[in-house]
Amino acid sequence: METFEIKLPNQVVVHDRVPDMARTLHQQVQGYFRPRLESALAAGEVTVVDVGANIGLFAIEVLRRTGGRARIHCFEPIPDTFELLQMNLRPFASERVRAHRAGLGRTAGTATFHYSPRQSAISSMYDMMASEDKEATLAAIYDPRICEKHHADLPVLMRYLPRAVNSFLIDCHGWWMKRGMTRVTCQLTTLSEFMDREQIEHIDVLKIDAEKAELDVLEGIRPGDWAKIGAIALELHDFEGRGERVRRMLVEQGFDVETDRVCPEDVIINVMRYR
Template structure:
């Protein structure tokens, strides 16, 4: 169902103390914050002075977390193609008053173009060039939500933003989630600019990328296919969210191995069991030895 309504703009404070602009104060912000921390596993790390690409930056939570963890001494290129989301990303980055963090208003893919995206104003993190409002997709979304709520219930963490749902009777919880998911999947079409990663490396004269983070809602392989052969050696570590469609996990693992990534780990969070979503961590041998 299309929507042309202007999304609500608000502010909230992340667990690390950074105040941010966001579309709405809801659980999505803090779930993304949790996800960001999951990226730093299996040897993935950033040191002060490193160069980081945040592809699929959304409103900038990964960039802000990385900046804070490295006391502002990190160079970040944050990419967000959707204009309304980019405004918040840019606003959040300006709050840092740091020239080391750049917000770039484009998406990355396998070739440069303009492209229509599905923008989800109520759940901006799932906006994508491959929108899918099917019942199957919504059912997977609901399943993951229920499994996450069960996980929180087991942890007995009363401060978790989802804890309030653990005390709701199941039949009521199902109804509430159905309403929330219906709202989450309201979508509007927007036209965005897309470039390739190699174009960015060339245009910004980027000497190397210490960490390439990709979270682009089913476009992750497209992003990797936009890297020219001569630029692969400039990339030291990659962490990406993968939607395992058409054997994509194996395709990406093979691609990464062919470009010298010796360690590739695939991991799925327990609450995502039964979905096609997982994280992939890729490092080169010289990184593993450090």
């Protein structure tokens, strides 16, 4: 697998298959670190579970911000991406950081993922090229707050182009992405089964970026395990009413829910902290 070495703004060098994508992901990762999440990480020995770790940028940022105090479990199901994750975590190798080649879901077993080597961050059990995703991207282009804060990968020039032109460009990009996609069968476990296996009694921060499978991950938590989770940082794709279902689920479990709409029609970032 051909990889590139990329120096991030924090001077950390990582490996990825696409030269510029790591810098974009690094900027997007910063959006998770709101004051509440920073507070959850400020305790002494913290345990973090990173679901959808991709190439490891969230985990690396947690290590940097905690001075290496965190114990982190990274979950990445795609074999090629998992290899990059291991490569990027190697300089921080210790018993505190563990990479697991699996996804989290409602039940343990296997699932077929759409894997995109050209943009590994959108690999998913779900179709990430659906019509609602195109509409969300178009909405983001013309909202400067969203584009600057969460979509560093969108060229600034696009906001000055007519909607029809951008629609055509997105269609072309979607065609190019789909040409490179493959299907990969990956292992799944549930968060509760993992906690049992590792004898984890408390998770200070649960981060989920599962590309439309966020509800699947949450539904894999047994009722008795919710109280063991201190804070959740969640990127949620709000389709088929999932936004409201997830919000209601979390409120019922005693969480305070903060939302920051990343795209007017699609994606929300939620940061929750247990009362």
